Amino acid sequence: MDLTIAHLYPRHMNLYGDRGNVLALRYRALGRGIAVRVIDVDLDDPVDWDAVDLVFMGGGEDSHQARIYEDFLRRAEPLMEILDKGVPMLAICGAYQLLGHHYQTADGQRLQGLGYLDVTTEAGSTRAIGDVVCETPLFDYPKTLVGFENHGGRTFLGPSSQALGTVRLGKGNNGEDGTEGAWKNHTIGTYLHGSLLPKNPHLTDLLLEWALDCKYDGGVVLEPMESTREMAAHEVIVARSKIKHV
C-alpha cells in the first residue's frame, strides 16, 4: 500500500513545528510498510487532487494567512470534492480558521474561508497561549488529545458543527463554551500545535486508517505499532490537567 500526502503552503503555514505532523504520518505509515509520497503545495502550484490521499495544512500568522487565502479559495472546489469523498484533512489553527466561513484578523481584515466547516472566527482582544488537553469522542482510549495553542482568533461553531472535543486545560475554540476544534466527515480542524501528531499517535493512526480506507475501499486495519515515547510525552501534558487517567 502507498499514500500521497498533500502538504499545503509549507513555507507560509508552518508554526510551532507543524511540519512535524507530516513527519509523524510518514513515520507511522513507514512502520507498517506503507510508502509515503509528500507533495508540497505552494502558491500557484498545480495539484492533481485525484492522486491525493491525505491533506495537511499548518497554522500561520495573520499576515501569512492573508498571503495564501485567495490561492486557497481558488482550490476550494477540487479540495472539497475529495474531502466529501472521505479523504482526510488535518488543519491546524490558521488553516482551521480558513476552512470555516471567515476569519476576522486582529487588524480588522476579513479573510474569506472555504466554509467547509461550519465555524466562524472573530479577532479576540487577547491571545490564547499555553498547553491544551481536550477529551474527544473520536476514541475510546485514550480519549485525550494534547497540544499547544497560540491564537488571537476566537472560533464559534455553527449549528451543523461537531466539536472535536471538550477542553480540560487551555482555552480551545473561544475560551467560553469549552469546545475545541471541529470535525466533519474525515476533516479535522484544531487549535492544537505541538506539533500535534507526534504526541497523539492514536490520532496519527486514525488519519492513516481513514486515508487507506478511502483509497482501498475499506477494511484496512493498521498493525499495532509501539508508541511508548509518544504516549509518555502525551501523559506529561495530560498530567497538567485535572484528568486523572488517560
Ligand code: GLN
Ligand atoms: N493568526 C491566527 C490567530 O492568531 C492563527 C494563529 C496560528 O495559526 N497559531 O488566531
